[in-house]
Amino acid sequence: MQSLTKTVGIAALILAPISGMAGSQPETNNNAEQQWHQGILKGYQSLAAEAGDLSAAAADYCSAPEQASRDALEQAWLNAFLAWQRVRYVDFGPVESDNLAWQFQFWPDPKNLIARKASYLLDSEAPVSSEVITESGVAVQGFPMLEYLLYDEALNASNNALPAEKTCGLLRAVAGHIEANGKQLRDQWQAFREHYLATEQYRDTSIRAGMAALEILEDRRLAQPMGLRGNGKRSVYAADAWRSGSSLRTIEATIHGLEQSFLPGLTRLLKESDQPELGPRIENQFKDVLEHFPELHRPMAELLSNDDAFSLLQGFYVDVSQLTTLINDQAAVELGVIRGFNSSDGD
Incomplete structure (x- = not known):
């Protein structure tokens, strides 16, 4: 009897750590998901607020079209657009409804459909x-x-240039549409919390969203305009936001958004993995990528047309590629996340 009791006791000691480990993984996943949800919520709240300011600035400009109100309008547009870029990587949940992501940003536009x-x-x-x-x-x-x-x-050289009445009407209507969508997305994401935290698949879905955003950033937002993909020719028209010269600012905002609302949950998961050192390596790589700014706060056309400037863009591209490799080929593998099929075939 004593021998049996001793055997049971040893077995309990052996099984105790295993049971503890099994219970810790769901808790780690849940903590990461809570961080992701809260980080994305802050991003959506910022988007809604900036979109409201943009709509107000459009109304102010059209009511009093002076240089000061025009400057304020352009700044409000940039602020709101960059707020969108910081949450642009989120490709699941409420943003999937009614093509909301495409409503915020129709891109790419190879047929110049916007014009x-x-x-x-x-x-x-x-x-x-x-x-x-x-x-x-x-x-x-x-x-x-x-x-x-x-x-x-071309538009600014025509009779339809702002503040033409019809153009102002279009400006105000679109700004109002963005404002309404921003508020809707903020509120729906907040309501989505319970389902998000209770659904196991969103752990991998959230990681894949960050992976896809990096693939799109590297391959389509950088490599394609740089002539590293496709026909091998540099083309500013392959970049987003080329008209305003803010292509690199939008990329910087996307990287900041990933660092602020995606990275914390990822590093929490990696800390409990077999390769906890990956988290600090990824954090440092984010810093290396962002160190290229503000020197890269230039129009994409300038960076593509000047070889010295292009070398700055090449260095940035290499650092982005290394970040993509760390997350998509190392962290994702360590966490058992399989890259989705055609994950970079949309934006």
Whole structure:
């Protein structure tokens, strides 16, 4: 009897750590998911607030179209657009409803559909209203349409240049649409919390969102304009936000967004993995990537046309590639996350 008791006791000691480990993984996952949800919520709250300021700035400018109100409008557009870039990587949850991501940013636009849609609306006799914007499709509804109205050279040299009445109507309607979508996304994400935390698959879904964002950033937002993909020719038109010259600022904002709301949850998971050293390595690589700014706060056209400037862009690209490798090929593998099929085939 004593021998049996001793055997049971030894078995209990052996099984105790295993049981403890089994219980700790769900807790670690849940803690990471709580960090992700809260980080993304802060990003959506910022987007909603900046979109509200943008809508107000559009109304102010059209009421009193002076240089000061124009400057304030352009700054408000940039602030709101960068707020979107910081949460742009989130490709699941409420942002999937009604093509919300595409409503905020229609890109890429190889057929220049934004310009064509703007011309149609501005040249038609029908007034521009919120209903017209809702019915006109994603090419009309987001930040790139406002960028076109503010920065397109051909438009600004025409009779439709701001503050033309019809163009101001389009400006205000689109800004109002972005504001409404920003508030909707903020509120829906907050309501999504319980389902997000209770659904096991969102751990891997959240990691894949960061992976896909880095693939898109490296391959399509950098490599393609740089001529490292496709036909091998440098082309500013392959970049997003080329009209305003803010392509690199948007990339910086996306990296900041990943660092602020994606990285904390990822490093928490890695800390409990077999390779806890990966977390600090990834944190340091984020720092290396961001050290290229503010020197890269230049229009993409300038960086592509000047070989000395292009070398700065090449160094940045290498650091982004190393970050992508660390997360997509090492951290994801360590955490058992399989890259989704065609994960970079959309934006």
